[in-house]
Amino acid sequence: MTQTQSTRQISFIQAINEALRQEMTRDPDVIVMGEDIAGGGEREDFQDAWGGPMRLTKGLVNDFGRTRVRDTPISEAGFVGAGVGAAASGLRPVVDLMYVSFYGVCADQITNNAAKMHYMFGGKVKVPLTIMTGIGAGTNSAAQHSETLYSIFTHFPGLKCVVPSNPYNAKGLMTAAIRDDDPVIVFNNRQLMGLRFEDHVPEDSYIVDIGKSDFKTQGEDITLLGIGYTTRVCMEAASILEEQGYSVEVLDLLSLSPMDEDAILSSVQKTRKIVIVDEDYPRCSIASDISALVAEEAFDYLDAPPKRVTAPHTQVPYSRPLEALFVPTKEKVVAAALEVLE
Amino acid sequence: MTQTQSTRQISFIQAINEALRQEMTRDPDVIVMGEDIAGGGEREDFQDAWGGPMRLTKGLVNDFGRTRVRDTPISEAGFVGAGVGAAASGLRPVVDLMYVSFYGVCADQITNNAAKMHYMFGGKVKVPLTIMTGIGAGTNSAAQHSETLYSIFTHFPGLKCVVPSNPYNAKGLMTAAIRDDDPVIVFNNRQLMGLRFEDHVPEDSYIVDIGKSDFKTQGEDITLLGIGYTTRVCMEAASILEEQGYSVEVLDLLSLSPMDEDAILSSVQKTRKIVIVDEDYPRCSIASDISALVAEEAFDYLDAPPKRVTAPHTQVPYSRPLEALFVPTKEKVVAAALEVLE
Amino acid sequence: MPYPELNGESLVWMYETMVTIRRFEEQSRREADAGKLRGMHSSIGQEAVPTGICAHLNEKDYVLGTHRSHHHCIAKGLDINEMMAELLGKSTGTGKGKGGTMHIADINKGMLGANGVVGSNIPVATGVALTAKVKGTDQVSVVFFGDGASSQGVLHESMNLAGIWKLPIIFVCENNRYAEATPFEYSVAGGSVANRADGYGIPGVTVDGQSVLDIYEVGKEAVQRARLGEGPTLIEAQTYRYQGHFGADDPLGYRSKEEQDYYMARDCIVMLKQHILDGGHADETQLDDIDTQCLEAVSAAAEFANDSPFPDPEELNTDVYVAYR
């Protein structure tokens, strides 16, 4: 996209903030809860002291008040569970789970309640809950604050999982998540947070469909599949490969559950080669899931086995030089692509 | 194995009980904790009232006393966490997490502490914790008491995951888990619990190596890979297929992390076809993990795409006729195998 | 419902409710014994607790329960035909047979579900109360849980949350003295669930769980507090389960005959009946008639359930999502 007068660039954070604000304006049943999403507790003189640890919710409390923008104690099981109950009884809560690793203290509410109520109650109760959570390494935060983990949520029937990769789809997916009648988890990569991208972000409210992936580039020789942050890595790798004369198709997955299997398969049927790039741990992961899908459903089209570039089966290290080896890089993607191409 | 005089058959439950008793005898640092694993609280007149919900720990309190066999309140985060701390400070605790779905209230202790302490502390602290947990549908227990879920634990570096399929390996894997210096989760399928098998179970203590799978049958035409309960399903399917003239290799995975990749790959290199049979949910699962492994590492050997027979992407239903459709059956495995074979 | 005043009408409603529960549980046990369901947690002995509380609730108020929740459902006015059908896994059940005995719900009646994970519904109920607060209604959320569940961290988290937000919720601990085979006095440090409320600045009350009249009184106050926006209450009702934890187990393995006899001698139905007769709120014949009606209704429910079809196979994969893809 060429940058014209009308191109509006905002950061990832602003995009999510805008989606929240627009949905709260549109629907009085939308509320937001989380630790320090306003900040300052209820002190009159310190409204909006924090605006969320990543500033995703900055300003909301001023516009919508403390009834709908609720600071919570550090009780994820308590307030995520409250989100489930609120959703089941008529609200559309957005709950901020600061970092995905904290799922550990509230997993029961997500996978045993939010995911299962609709089914267990015979389809008669809906749980229109949105959980937003921060993922990803690269910020020197060590093993408990840098995981990706969307694979384990994708494992569970009853949940929807989306992973935006830029401000445009961050806004559209957030909006879609809030309007969706099922529980949706929005995984926001922390390395993307402060970034602006070339993409135009319309001011008006819009939806990016849950379950649809996005072709960033069209190509003939190889498919690079990215998720969130790794879509960026794939784009960089694609440039390098294109300089070397290859025609590269970059597919941005966006939704893990439901997953756009058609797009993946049709791309592979064309290019006959795929490198799946993912920052989550490798075992029982979305990368293996896609690799298996491709192997089973596009077997006869493949010129080479599907290839995965993922984090290693290790914790996220604190030390920066080690951490740099943890996250997939364009160099690793290029190397993997060349292996497949040759 | 032909049943001789010396063949000793005990149930799955007895096998685990025996492993616990032998390890407690051998090593005074082994303790067991869980809800009603003795029962009766500390009432003198009601010792061993329960012996574990599945009777896995029956009799232990009489032999080893309440200091080492500890009933817990219903506080999984509390007592699994206590297991982590006890393990890190010199005991070898075995903690009973009654059903795997209850991971939801204690996941933090398992994946953020048990799994990560060794790494975060530079290898200087060990966490020789064993968690045993019940898995699997087929008992009319509905969505919150019938999950399998070992895939999500396999996802995490730092954890070891084993799934016994019969009393012999149940005893040997339990023994190995307790002696292992890393945190190990033993997933026991509830449908196997009360069963006896043909296999001889030695009275003496022994180990089944963590990380090794077991070839139940050797064959040339196709590999059927089973895990725990589904190994049984694979064996039944193999009989049917053999009646139809096929030579079937059944591989019992036993360990999911570490996983015996060599055995899987060498089997597939021979048979050139594989059906992976698993009761866990299909997405981001051990089945996809194995399928991806095979696709990537044995691509050139495969005559047909790897095939998965798994639970569907749905909750475990309560109603029995529906539940029967949830769990993989020999009929489904045979059908999948024939598809691959033809 | 609701019955703001304790009078003939409300007493009779409570009697009928409690008898219905007991007959229902006797019937479900028979169905279980006949192999038609497994692992069913009977509420016999505990009928008074939800009855005394639900007397103050209307259909817009919410109740959330546990693995042992048939009595909560009946007290909240659920259709026993649909309940029994759910127990048998039939398509006519409250959850089309997909949820079963531990997951009965009926949102139209304000029953937002039994829950098989111990303690798990406590924060969910807190969220339901939050909805009432945000929407500015006078709805009340009631969550029942056991003495065993009091050891789950979510109770603490939820009392704290409800405390700071002054939510219209009532935490009702049915202390039936056992969690499976673990006696209350072993598992609850300090010896009281109700006392823990103090630490959260909210009222904690202990009440005789066999006296529906006592429960009615504390329930009245708690519901009033909630409706007036004064915040949560924790009630510990001391009660007793007559049968084993899930049926197949023999409770005499972990408790004495004397103890059982002591509690059963204070049966909630017998005591209420005596009160009604003593006060002349109804006579023996009227109560006998109610007994007969309850029995007939439960028999009819069993017939309905047994005659109902199982769900179609495709139901396995529906209701996982409202919409997927």
Added chain:
Amino acid sequence: MPYPELNGESLVWMYETMVTIRRFEEQSRREADAGKLRGMHSSIGQEAVPTGICAHLNEKDYVLGTHRSHHHCIAKGLDINEMMAELLGKSTGTGKGKGGTMHIADINKGMLGANGVVGSNIPVATGVALTAKVKGTDQVSVVFFGDGASSQGVLHESMNLAGIWKLPIIFVCENNRYAEATPFEYSVAGGSVANRADGYGIPGVTVDGQSVLDIYEVGKEAVQRARLGEGPTLIEAQTYRYQGHFGADDPLGYRSKEEQDYYMARDCIVMLKQHILDGGHADETQLDDIDTQCLEAVSAAAEFANDSPFPDPEELNTDVYVAYR
């Protein structure tokens, strides 16, 4: 350590410990400002709490901490060279640089780890106390956590467990009045963490967290209780963090200058110094010497850390397991 008596020696040890902590934190902030680490949680202002407690502990006793734990580590006797190296992600660090500022541990010194998940170490510490109980040693387990962490369910679960099992554990809440930007009075229903102990039948004590002498006293009693097998104690130490939550944030965004001034005027180091001088336990020169030594030790630690190598690349994949396959 341990210092059973409050005398010149123990007072000087406490002074030295607290000054070391402060200098260490000032240095780590400089390293952070120089871009060598991110998001470091300073313990300046809270030095007295672990110091007064750890005075009673020996190397066989255990301490477990939080995301904000440098002070716990120093009070427990960890090597500040290795600590600073860990902060900079160096191979000479306590965790070979793999854990970092939120995960410092040294099992040989009885520091079983800082922990980045709020509240998460509370049950772990309970398990450590269980080991002491099962092995019959007189070891004590101390877990530090914040006012924010008091809202996590695991505190409740662990107090209950420690209560029924009479475990030798001390739960120390460092109430520094804020969890990130959330004031204590907003998030803690009932207004007191210490009061919650009552509900578990264990002693709960509130103590001035700026007075290391007061902390020393309550610590003494709690450690004694634990060693004698009398069970757990909950201590709420009222303290204050001088800097922002993780450094980059400005605390004046959520608290007043007056409030800050009030607490900083009661600085724990200044108060202890005055006490030492007033009591003639040491003179100005001796304390000045200690100040100099602490500063030099911290400078040396910074030099050590900066001069140390980063871990080798293969370290990425080691220490995930003791043995895999």
